[in-house]
Amino acid sequence: MSLVQTENLTKVYGKGDTAVTALDHVNLTVNPGEFVAVMGPSGCGKSTLLHLIGGLDRATEGRVLLGGHDLSRLDDVKLTELRRRQIGFVFQFYNLIPVLDAVENVALPLVLDGVKQNTARAKATAWLQKMGLGDRLANRPDHLSGGQQQRVAIARALVAEPALVLADEPTGNLDTRAGDEIASLLRQIADDWGRAILMVTHDPRIAAYADRIIFLKDGRVVDETRLSGNGTDETKRVMAKMEAI
Amino acid sequence: MNVQFTLAIRYLSGRKLRTVLTTLAIVFGVLVIFGMNTMLPAFMRAFQSNVLAAAGQVDATITLKTSDAFDANVAGNVAAVTGVRAVSGFLNRTINVPPGYFDGDSATAGTVTALSLVGINVAQATILHAYPIKEGRFLESGDSAAAVISKSLAEAIGVRLGETFTLPAAGGETVLTVVGILPARALPGNEEVLVTLPQAQTMLAMPGKINTIEANYDTLDKTRRAEIERAILGTLGDTYQVGSLASNSELLANMYIAQAIFSLLGVLALLMGGFIIFNTFRTVVAERRRDIGMLRALGANRTTITGLILSEGLVQGLVGTATGLVSGYLLGAGLISLLSPIMMQFLNAKLGSPVISLSLVIGSIVMGVGVTILAGLLPAMSASRVTPLDALRPPVGTISFKRLAGLGFWSGAAMIALAVVALITRNVGLIGLGGVLFILGLILMAPALVNPIANLFAALAAAIFARGGTAQLAEGNLSRQPTRAAITASTTLIGMAILVMAASMMSSIQIGFGRVMRKSLGSDYLLIPPSVSVWGTNVGASPKLAEELRAVNGVAAVSTLRFAPTQINGVAVSLLGIDPASYSQVSGLTFSAGTEATAYAALGEGRNIIFNPVLAASAGVKAGDEITLIAPTGQQAYRVVAIAGDFINAKIATGYISHANIEADFNRSEDVFLQINLAPQADTQATESALKGVLKAYPQFRLIAGQEYMEEALRLFNAAFAGMIVLVIFLAVPSLIAMVNTLAIGVIERTREIGMLRAVGATRRQVRTIIVTEAIILAAIGTAFGVLSGLYLGYMGVETIRAAGFPMEYVFPAAGVLLAVVAGILFGVLAAVIPARQAARLVIVQALRYE
Ligand SMILES: Nc1ncnc2c1ncn2[C@@H]1O[C@H](COP(=O)(O)OP(=O)(O)O)[C@@H](O)[C@H]1O
Ligand SMILES: [Mg+2]
Secondary structure (H helix, E strand, O other), X not given: OOOEEEEEEEXXXXXXXXXXXXXXXXXXXXXXXXXXXXXXXXXXXXXXXXXXXXXXXXXXXXXXXEOOEEHHHOOHHHHHHHHHHHEEEEEOOOOOOOOOOHHHHHHHHHHXXXXXXXXXXXXXXXXXXXXXXXXXXXXXXXXXXXXXXXXXXXXXXXXXXXXXEEEEOOOOXXXXXXXXXXXXXXXXXXXXXXXXXXXXXXXXXXXXXXXXXXXXXXOEEEEEEEOOOOHHHHHHHHHHHHHHO | OOHHXXXXXXXXXXXXXXXXXXXXXXXXXXXXXXXXXXXXXXXXXXXXXXXXHHOOOOOEEEEEOOOOOEEOOHHXXXXXXXXXXXXXXXXXXXXEOOOOOOOXXXXXXXXXXEEEEEEEOHXXXXXXXXXXXXEEOOOOOOOOOEEEEEHHHHHHHOOOOOOEEEEOOOOOOEEEXXXXXXXXXXXXXXXXXXXXXXXXXXXXXXXXXXXXXXXXXXXXXXXHHHHHHHHHHHHHOXXXXXXXXXXXXXXXXXXXXHHHHHHHXXXXXXXXXXXXXXXXXXXXXXXXXXXXXXXXXXXXXXXXXXXXXXXXXXXXXXXXXXXXXXXXXXXXXXXXXXXXXXXXXXXXXXXXXXXXXXXXXXXXXXXXXXXXXHHHHHHHHHHXXXXXXXXXXXXXXXXXXXXXXXHHHHHHHHHHHHHHHHHHHOOHHHHHHHXXXXXXXXXXXXXXXXXXXXXXXXXXXXXXXXXXXXXXXXXXXXXXXXXXXXXXXXXXXHHXXXXXXXXXXXXXXXXXXXXXXXXXXXXXXXXXXXXXXXXXXXXOEOHHHHHHHHHOOOEEEEEEEEEEEEEEOOEEEEEEEEOHHHHHHHOOOXXXXXXXXXXXHHHHOOOEEEEOHHHHHHHOOOOOOEEEEEEOOEEEEEEEEEEEEOOOOOOOOEEEEEHHHHHHHHOOOOEOEEEEEEOOOOOHHHXXXXXXXXXXXXXXXXXXXXXXXXXXXXXXXXXXXXHHHHHHHHHHHHHHHHHHHHHHHHHHHOHHHHHHHHHOOOOHHHHHHXXXXXXXXXXXXXXXXXXXXXXXXXXXXXXXXXXXXXXXXXXXXXXXXXXXXXXXXXXHHHHHHHHHHHHHHOOHHHHHHOO
């Protein structure tokens, strides 16, 4: 059974003349442990798709099934709980809480879920070490580089052991090298820890790390391709597809 | 520690400047509430004592029914009764002196035949009474053979400061040195010679005795006062009697009003404190939208978010309250000790120490922490409504061009309309309520008015600075968030309103009150009967006195008042006869309907009457009406030709008719009050002694220079209101500082935007100008509205005092308004200086990453 399944997922912003259809009957699936990239030009609805799947916003039409649960049937409390336990988020601007240090930021989802401080900190520390930040545990976000901050954000996304990680342009704010590091980290997360990852990007080099790429245009799925794992060749292929769109 | 508290404390310590500023808001709130209330009782007491003392009265006078002397310790028993605030024991005796005792001429009857020797316990008496020393000093506890007397007595017996005089005493004659001189006695009764209690006990051979205890109560509540009186009698036994201030006396009524004004100030303090705190929290939430959204995305539920903001409120509330309590006390105590010597010097009245009751401390803590949490509640709830998506949207400022004339605007307009109606009713209670409505209304209307006003000021600023675009940018920042701008401006509004209100009241008291008084009592001399304004008890003089006075060389005009009691529509009215021809030369009425020229002339022709405002209101009569007077000669029909009043009778229902009519209809030709004007070239000294010569035959009158009498009355009046003015300023200053605070927070909040401006090429100088312009526009809006509300409040205050019976005119406080405008702009610039420098120094990249 697939982990994520969308059925005719549609999102319309606004009403009447000014209505914008950000998503138009999108059907897609993500399987457990699968690394899927979403690509498309700016404004095609990538972020909207992620928000709906993550339960941050509600669909106009259609539905999202997460592990078989229909998100549209959950109230705010249940949805909040689901986010806390089933989904990890990674964003372009890291969105760390500036007043908390690295461990505390990572521990936050657990603490919010009522896990004991010590347990939460221990798990957070473990994840940070896995992300190669064992020597940056007590640093606040403003003392970390962009790449480091994004790794803290990834640790935070993983600490509650979610089945799904949603990443919106996780490398959008990073230089090429840091971007590559983050992308291979995500690859490792899917391979070693079996998390499903849905990542939005418009950088073909980054998208090439995924198992599968879904192409969006004007809110519709226009293409889909499965990658073989051969970096440079795949990048070229993806670039060609993007050009076509 | 739970996650909310961890976050709360991290946020607080992470942004130190911000935390200090917001905590400061709470400190100010608590400081105003606590400091104000520690001072209130002290000022209320001083006010009470001043008003009572000015009328020569105390709440209660305790004597033996037999009038005998009793042990001085009894005073302590009275003091121990709960509800008794202060007591003082006196030993006084009337001393009759033989004719010619002082002037050594037994042939003519001296002007002084009897006086009261009053032994006072200096420490206690100065708490109950004001002794406004004019020359020398007041008695001190260690004094012996020292006396303080009034100026009128000193003149009557021919002694000056430092000189001695003798009095008959039990152990032979006693020589007393005059150490201090009080103003001329304007009260009924014998002239008094004040000496220390031991001195009087020696002179009267009554060691350890007193015969009168005076006491003031700590309440104005009628039933409480009756209870206290019963408790005193219960303690002392039924051989004693208590003479109390009549519960319906005018004096008490005045004090009720004063108390209501004080309480209103207390409530204002509370509202202001809460408002400052509320304001601060709104800003905190606005600034942290993204963080909050992120927390929500991570799975924090709404309760957690509300809890987070409230935890922060709690921590700040506790710290702020503690600091506020300490600084409030220090400020209150400091102000009192600063004012004490002034009060002591001018009135010889003690101000008392700041009063801290346990209930006030607990109350302030509950208020401080409670108001903080309450003020944080709305913002906390709005924080809990932040959606996770708020964290993820690109951080452009939210633009709200809301419909301007919304519900708030119209309900604000309705409130202001009601306030104006309240003012027209002239009902004190309604006017007070109107004041609160007026400010609330303005605050509600403010957001809608921010745009047009900001536009106007921006155009002005652009014209002045001509720095291409910066003024427009500042204006844009304000118009974009009119509600926030309005809230910031309303802090200034309240400060300015209070300032202008104080200025209105001060100038009306000093100028308006003085003007009415000068018109009425501005003659060179007054002949004062034993009881001013309670005319019925006076023994007057035949018209011969006036004739004799007119004959004195140097006298230009003499005007007299005659008196008869009457009834109009069942209302007791005091009827005064004036000479229409001479009255206006020497004295004068202040007209509210009708004109001077026609009204005086009309009095001379037929049965015409002038009503004073109190009478016109109580009888429901307007100029032109016909009314009927009950006279010994039967009912007489009179026509009301004008509404006008004089100073002394302002609080009493009074009608003025001509001498001829009061003689014809009421058979009265006695003069009860006389006023004298001198010719311009008159030799004042010679004329005054000639007048005194004439008056030897009329010992019931005392000759007082008009100027002196007025100065005295004005000084007592000013002293009574001094405390109130201080309290008002106490309110205004923190609110001005709060404005600096709010503006500073506003700049911190927009760090990111400022970074953007710099990124797109604004120079440091431009950034600085934008922020300063913005602050000035805000300050200008706040000041404009503040001055407006202050004018209303000031008018309301003056009306209230007037309704209480003090004759005064409203005087537009031009200087006060000017001061407020200057202060407003100055505070605006001041508020912007530090943030503007900070903003200009921002490192662009950091500013953009700020989050
Ligand atoms: N809150 C919103 N209100 C109105 N329109 C929106 C909102 N969010 C996104 N849109 C519109 O929906 C479309 C898709 O946006 P988005 O999902 O952010 O695109 P992408 O992430 O692919 O750049 C765009 O046209 C955008 O303008
Ligand atoms: Mg996007």
